[in-house]
Amino acid sequence: MRPRAKSKVVAAALISAVAGGAAVYLNLGNRGLPAYAQALPTHQPPPANHAGVVVQLCDGVTTTEVKGLKPGEQMTHSQALEVSRELMAEWQRKHPDRHWVMAQSKTPATTATAAPSGAGPSGSQGTAGPGAGAVQPRSQQGDTYASFHDRDYMVWQAETDAFVEQGNKIFHSATLLGGTIGVSCDMCHPDASNTHPETYPKYQAQLQRVALLRDMIDWCIENPVKGKTLDPNDPKLRALEAYILAQRKGVPLAYGKH
Ligand code: HEC
Numbered sequence: 001m002r003p004r005a006k007s008k009v010v011a012a013a014l015i016s017a018v019a020g021g022a023a024v025y026l027n028l029g030n031r032g033l034p035a036y037a038q039a040l041p042t043h044q045p046p047p048a049n050h051a052g053v054v055v056q057l058c059d060g061v062t063t064t065e066v067k068g069l070k071p072g073e074q075m076t077h078s079q080a081l082e083v084s085r086e087l088m089a090e091w092q093r094k095h096p097d098r099h100w101v102m103a104q105s106k107t108p109a110t111t112a113t114a115a116p117s118g119a120g121p122s123g124s125q126g127t128a129g130p131g132a133g134a135v136q137p138r139s140q141q142g143d144t145y146a147s148f149h150d151r152d153y154m155v156w157q158a159e160t161d162a163f164v165e166q167g168n169k170i171f172h173s174a175t176l177l178g179g180t181i182g183v184s185c186d187m188c189h190p191d192a193s194n195t196h197p198e199t200y201p202k203y204q205a206q207l208q209r210v211a212l213l214r215d216m217i218d219w220c221i222e223n224p225v226k227g228k229t230l231d232p233n234d235p236k237l238r239a240l241e242a243y244i245l246a247q248r249k250g251v252p253l254a255y256g257k258h
Contacts, residue, residue, distance in 0.1 A: 035209035040229075043206070043222035053181060055083055056223040058216070060206035062091050066181075075182040080174065084187035087224065101193045160242075167243025170236050177236075178227035185220065192247040199257040214241055 045056035045063050052067040064087055069075060075083065092100060170176040171192065174184040189195050197213050204211040207219060217240050218229040230237040 038209070040209075040215055040218065041207060042229075043219050045223055053226075055087065055181065055183065055226065057087050057091055058206070058220045058224065059091065060219075060223075062087055062094065064090070069181070072180060074174075074180065077182060080182035080184075081187055084183060084224070088188055102190055163239055164242050164246040166235075167239035167241070167246075170240055171243055174225065177221060177225050178230075179221070179225040181226045183225050185225070188224075192244045195244050195247075196257075197241075197245045198248050198251045198253050198255075200255060202256045202258065213244065217241065217244070 043056070043060060045054040048054050048065050050065055050067050051070075052065045053069040053071055053073075054063050054065050056063045064083060066075065066079075066083055088100065092098070171189075172184055172186045174182045177184055185192070195213075195216075200213040200216070201210050203209070204216060204219075207215060209215075211219075214232055214237055217237060221227045222229055
């Protein structure tokens with residue numbers, strides 16, 4: 001009986017210590033917490049000077065006012081492209097040393113490739129892709145997956161491709177992004193170029209914290225797209241993340257890189 005009584009005392013002490021710790025933690029509010037634990041800042045541009053709509057770049061600095069555009073009004077596709085070009089031209093004037101890549105340098109992962117027959121999980125490379133046709137041992141992780149067949153891998157690859165394809169559509173559509181002015185990500189990032197997903201997590205000055213890719217996507221949805229940020233579990237945000245990452249297949253991970 002004695003040891004049990006003793007363990008009860010220990011458990012009670014632990015519970016009260018944890019509860020006390022939690023209370024202190026909660027009392028801190030946002031202050032005193034490291035930046036990554038605080039709510040994300042919102043991305044709102046300065047007010048308009050000419051009764052138009054101010055659009056701000058993902059840098060959180062460069063802005064342009066679209067005169068004659070009323071809040072809530074959409075631009076035409078060509079107008080939105082023009083505004084995006086104008087913003088990018090201004091950004092490039094300010095950063096002549098920064099080379100903006102208008103296309104992915106590596107061949108992006110094609111979205112319609114099913115795993116060729118005989119392609120199991122080939123090490124860290126995943127399934128599809130050139131060279132994946134070589135016969136691979138069936139079980140890479142002990143025997144856990146040994147009972148799966150080519151068909152399973154093809155189904156998985158097809159599902160993954162479909163997910164990436166959803167992200168592709170959203171990235172290219174102001175409407176699906178929930179944008180209010182007709183601007184979509186591809187207008188400045190064709191094929192998701194210059195999004196550098198492989199460099200996350202990294203410190204982003206705009207957000208004043210170490211950011212994940214999804215934080216940066218949300219930031220850019222607010223401006224320049226002028227939509228509402230998405231919950232981290234929102235299927236659209238997940239699909240966008242999948243698409244952006246898929247475009248950098250084969251590029252080495254380099255978290256924190258600027
Ligand atoms: C009008 C042009 C424009 C549009 C539209 C735009 N971006 Fe950007 N984006 C930029 C610029 C310019 C930068 C570089 C900012 C910097 O270096 O501070 C950038 C940076 C980024 C980065 C960080 C890249 C890095 O190197 O870490 C990500 C991620 C990104 N944008 C995603 C998006 C997404 C997702 C959308 C759509 C929701 C979008 N952007 C829409 C111009 C744009």
